[in-house]
Structures are given as C-alpha cells and as structure tokens.
Amino acid sequence: MVHIKVYNSLLLQKILAFFSGKLRKLLLGKFKGTGRGVKVIFHDFPGGAECFELIARFCYNNGIIVLTPSNIFLLHYAANFLEMKGDIHGIPNLILQAKIYLEGVHYWTWPELVVGLKQCQDLLPVLSSSRIFQEFLDSLVEKLFMHGVASQRTSSSDSSSFQFSGDISSEGAKNYNSQTTWWFQDLGFISIVLLENMVHTMILQNVEHATVCSFLLYYQKSRFFSVSTAERCKVTETVVNLLSLLDEGSISYRGLLDAFGMTLSLKMSRCCMVKLESLIGSRLDQAKLDDLLVPSPPGKKYAYDSNLILRLVKIFLLESSNKYSNHRLKKFAGLIDLYIAEVAPDPYLRPSKFAALAMSLPDVARDSHDRIYRAIDMHFEVHRGLCEDEKISVCCALNYNKLSPENVKHLARNPNFPTGLVVTASVCLKSKLLKTLLMEGHHHKISCDNLKNIRAKNERRK
The missing domain is CATH 3.30.710 (Potassium Channel Kv1.1; Chain A)
Known part of the structure; x- marks a missing residue:
C-alpha cells in the first residue's frame, strides 16, 4: 500500500x-x-x-x-x-524505455540476471503470469547452460558447493565443486513459487533432468535448517512434486533417501508421501539394508517401520512385473530376506506383520528358503507364547521344497515349530533323500552306458 x-x-x-x-x-x-x-x-x-x-x-x-x-x-x-x-x-x-531495455536481456551477464531475478521475486505473484517474466526466465536458463557461463559467476558462487549423502548437516556444503552445479548457491535464495517457475522453464528447455534433480535436492537441504517447520513441509512437498516431473532414471536414489529421511520429523501431506514412496519404491532394489531400517513412528513399540517396507515392496513388485528381469527380482529378494532377518528378533513385531513380510514376495523370487526358515526360527524363539494357529500362519511363507536337506532335517527336530509341520518336514526330508538316491542312480546308469558306447566304438575301429 x-x-x-x-x-x-x-x-x-x-x-x-x-x-x-x-x-x-x-x-x-x-x-x-x-x-x-x-x-x-x-x-x-x-x-x-x-x-x-x-x-x-x-x-x-x-x-x-x-x-x-x-x-x-x-x-x-x-x-x-x-x-x-x-x-x-x-x-x-517510461513504458517504452523499459520495454527496449528488457529486449536486451539476452546480453545481460550472469550477475545481472541474478539481480533481476531477485527483483522478480519481490514482485511475485504480480509477475507470475507475465510474458516478460517468462521471457526473462528463458534468458536466464539459456545463459545458465551456455558454454563458459561459469566464468561470469557471482562472487557468492565461488563457494557454491553441496555434498549429497546421508549426512544432512548444514556443513555439508563445503567440499563439493562442479562446473555443472556452481550456480546452485547463487539461486538458493529463490522462493518455492519462483522455484516452480524455474524448474518448469528448465524442463521446457530440455535441461538435463539429472542436473535439475541435483538442484532440487540441494535446494531442499539448503533451506531445511533456515526455515520454520511449516515452511520445511512446503519446501519438501514442492521439491517432491517437481521431482515427479523428471525422468525416473535421472533422479539420484541416494538423494531420494536423504529427502525421505528429512520428512520423518515432519507432518507431511499424504499426497506428498505417496509420491515420494512411489519414487523410492520403484527402485527399492538399489537400497541397502540400513536404508530399510527406518525407525517406527512415534508412539509405536516395534523397532522398525515394517508397514512402510511392505508398501515399498508392493510398489517395486508392481513396477517389476513388466520391466525387471528375474535376476533383478532375485537380487531384491536377498535384500528383503536380510531385512526380515533383522526384524525377526523384535519382541514387539506382531506375528501377522512378520508373516506379511515373509510372504510379500512371489515364490519365484527365491531359489532357496533357507534364510526365511532361519528368520522364522528366530522369531519363534523370541515369541515363545505363540499358539499353534499363529505359528502355522507364519509358516505358510515356507516352501519346504526350497529348503536345503540340512534345514529340512533341522526343522524336523525343531520344537519351536508346530507338530504338523514337523511331520511334513520329515516327509519332505525322506522325499528329498529318495530323489537324491534316484538321481545318483540315474547318473551312474548314464555313466555306465557312456562307457559301454566308448568301448564299442574302440572295438569297431580295431
């Protein structure tokens, strides 16, 4: 006013x-x-x-x-x-003078463009639908990715840096320098409204999505410690929405996990979390065991958030049904088995939830069920008060035909398992032994036949 x-x-x-x-x-x-x-x-x-x-x-x-x-x-x-x-x-x-001056925006230096951008931010939202504003953003993005623009960087950008890792400390910006990311700090001041305009312009101008992703993740981290909790939520939601516009393969998976880690202390909208979980879950096989060990929500006694992992596994399987190879699926099963083994001793993890984890993968994902058996055995050791029905529901995850003879033998004598399943394991063990004997006999017969054929050929040559 x-x-x-x-x-x-x-x-x-x-x-x-x-x-x-x-x-x-x-x-x-x-x-x-x-x-x-x-x-x-x-x-x-x-x-x-x-x-x-x-x-x-x-x-x-x-x-x-x-x-x-x-x-x-x-x-x-x-x-x-x-x-x-x-x-x-x-x-x-004055209108004509300003128009003529703005027509030369393509010749502005990088520092001049940054100064102009700060003025634009002060005038938002008046500018947001302006043709002149969009032309200015187009010029800024063009200048940003022109060859040699790094030499025009502002003094503030000389220290522009950021380290993308699991460490989200505010000191993470000191040891990283790259020709493609020197401008991150120069544009770190922009508001989330201006950020949206900038990123949409970058996408329209075919800027590499990997570069856009790096800038978005830098922006989230750099703003995280300098704004209020409510503003952190807005920044994170904006970044996630913009990341969902990029090609999936261009998004840093480690960066996604870092971004997710920062949301754990915030009350994010359900819509934002669904988008973020979708981005993470579709490439869950790239995670490490430590990445899956997400602490349980406040007020819960169980150690890790198994509900989250079940959602992520479901997302991965929906994606993998069309484009992932059997080898990738089996490698993923190994990761999930490690997670199941890690949570199995948790005294507060309900048997039904443990069973859901064990049965979350299709049977084709595992060549062996030995690790699942050992995890179930550990779970039963900790939860000694389980009734027979609860144990049977957990054991539904086991495929006895995919157990090694050693583990079938161990199961047949294991007092932690239901009596009926012990009997089944004994029958399975006998069947495996019989098959082994038959196979050995078959191979022996083939070897003898081959030897006879060789001798016959030698006799004919004589």
Missing part, C-alpha cells in the same frame, strides 16, 4: 500527473476551487514505496532515469500501473 500526501497542487498537476495517465484521471477537478491537499492511496502499487520513489525521480528528472537490472522490473510494472504512456518532449515514455 502506498500513501501519497500532497499539499502543493502543482506537484501533482505539473509533475506527477503530467507523466501518469492514472493520476491525471484520479485528480481531474480535485484542485479546482480548493486549497486543501490531496491524499492518494494505492493498495496494490507494485514494488511499494521504494518503487514509487523511483517513479518520482523519473518525473522530477523530466522523464530521464538510469535503467539497471536492479530497478527495471519495478519501473516496468509501476509504469504500466500508472499508465505512463505518453512521450514527453520527444523523450520516450
């Missing part, structure tokens, strides 16, 4: 209103027959009092002002707001 109090009618009539069509309309007839001053209030004046001061200087200086990247957007929008269209004594009006 701008208040203009004028007690000298000539100041408005002869100077300000002379250049501004809007002021002329407002003040028409106001001074006739009165010596009183006039008060004009603009509730939505672009740039506020600072900008009006620039306009006043322009008017007092008879339509002349030095245009710079630090004032051009303020003057452009103020001139349009005040309808400063008329040329004065052969001097182009």
Whole structure:
C-alpha cells in the first residue's frame, strides 16, 4: 500500500500527473476551487514505496532515469500501473524505455540476471503470469547452460558447493565443486513459487533432468535448517512434486533417501508421501539394508517401520512385473530376506506383520528358503507364547521344497515349530533323500552306458 500526501497542487498537476495517465484521471477537478491537499492511496502499487520513489525521480528528472537490472522490473510494472504512456518532449515514455531495455536481456551477464531475478521475486505473484517474466526466465536458463557461463559467476558462487549423502548437516556444503552445479548457491535464495517457475522453464528447455534433480535436492537441504517447520513441509512437498516431473532414471536414489529421511520429523501431506514412496519404491532394489531400517513412528513399540517396507515392496513388485528381469527380482529378494532377518528378533513385531513380510514376495523370487526358515526360527524363539494357529500362519511363507536337506532335517527336530509341520518336514526330508538316491542312480546308469558306447566304438575301429 502506498500513501501519497500532497499539499502543493502543482506537484501533482505539473509533475506527477503530467507523466501518469492514472493520476491525471484520479485528480481531474480535485484542485479546482480548493486549497486543501490531496491524499492518494494505492493498495496494490507494485514494488511499494521504494518503487514509487523511483517513479518520482523519473518525473522530477523530466522523464530521464538510469535503467539497471536492479530497478527495471519495478519501473516496468509501476509504469504500466500508472499508465505512463505518453512521450514527453520527444523523450520516450517510461513504458517504452523499459520495454527496449528488457529486449536486451539476452546480453545481460550472469550477475545481472541474478539481480533481476531477485527483483522478480519481490514482485511475485504480480509477475507470475507475465510474458516478460517468462521471457526473462528463458534468458536466464539459456545463459545458465551456455558454454563458459561459469566464468561470469557471482562472487557468492565461488563457494557454491553441496555434498549429497546421508549426512544432512548444514556443513555439508563445503567440499563439493562442479562446473555443472556452481550456480546452485547463487539461486538458493529463490522462493518455492519462483522455484516452480524455474524448474518448469528448465524442463521446457530440455535441461538435463539429472542436473535439475541435483538442484532440487540441494535446494531442499539448503533451506531445511533456515526455515520454520511449516515452511520445511512446503519446501519438501514442492521439491517432491517437481521431482515427479523428471525422468525416473535421472533422479539420484541416494538423494531420494536423504529427502525421505528429512520428512520423518515432519507432518507431511499424504499426497506428498505417496509420491515420494512411489519414487523410492520403484527402485527399492538399489537400497541397502540400513536404508530399510527406518525407525517406527512415534508412539509405536516395534523397532522398525515394517508397514512402510511392505508398501515399498508392493510398489517395486508392481513396477517389476513388466520391466525387471528375474535376476533383478532375485537380487531384491536377498535384500528383503536380510531385512526380515533383522526384524525377526523384535519382541514387539506382531506375528501377522512378520508373516506379511515373509510372504510379500512371489515364490519365484527365491531359489532357496533357507534364510526365511532361519528368520522364522528366530522369531519363534523370541515369541515363545505363540499358539499353534499363529505359528502355522507364519509358516505358510515356507516352501519346504526350497529348503536345503540340512534345514529340512533341522526343522524336523525343531520344537519351536508346530507338530504338523514337523511331520511334513520329515516327509519332505525322506522325499528329498529318495530323489537324491534316484538321481545318483540315474547318473551312474548314464555313466555306465557312456562307457559301454566308448568301448564299442574302440572295438569297431580295431
């Protein structure tokens, strides 16, 4: 809001209103027959009092002002707001002067573009739908990825750096330097609204998605410790929404896990978490065991968030049904088996949840069920109070035909397992032994037949 109090009618009539069509309309007839001053209030004046001061200087200086990247957007929008269209004594009006200056934005240096961007941010959301604003962003992105632009970097960018790792400390920005990321710190000041505009422009201009991803993850980390909790949620949600626009293969998986780790202390929207879990779950086979050991939500006694892992596994399997090889699926099963073994001794993990984890993968994913058997055995050791029905429901995850003879033999004598399953294991063991004997006999017969054939051939040659 701008208040203009004028007690000298000539100041408005002869100077300000002379250049501004809007002021002329407002003040028409106001001074006739009165010596009183006039008060004009603009509730939505672009740039506020600072900008009006620039306009006043322009008017007092008879339509002349030095245009710079630090004032051009303020003057452009103020001139349009005040309808400063008329040329004065052969001097182009302010709207035309600003337009001509902005047409040369392609020749601005990088530091000048950064200064202009800060001005644009101050004028949002007035600028958001402006053609001139979009042209400016186009020029900035073009300049950003032109060859040699790094030499034009601002002084603040000399220390631009960030380390992408599991460490989310604010000191992580000291030992990383790259020609492709030097500008991250220069643009770290932008608001989330301006961030959205910037990223959409980068995508439209076919900037490498991996670079866009790195910038987004840097932005989230760099803002995380300097804003309120509510603002952290907004920043994270914006970053996740923008990441979902990128090619999946271009997104740093380690960066995604770091971003997810930062959400654990926040109350994120369900929509945001679904998107983030989808990005992580689709490539869950790239995770390590430590990545899966996510602490349980506050107020829960069990050690790790097994519900989260079940959701991520489901997402991975939906993706893998079409594009992942059997080898990749089996490698993934090894990771999940390690996780199951890790959570099996948890005294607060319910048997039904443990069973869901054990049965979360299709049978084809595992060539052997030995690790699953050992995990179940450990779970039963800790949960000695389980009834037969609960144990049977857990044991449904076992495929006895995929157990080694040693583990089948161990199961047949294991008092932790239900009696009926012990009997089944004994039958399975006998079947395995019989098959082994038959196979050995079959191989022996083949070997004898081969030997006879060789001897017969030798006899014929003689």
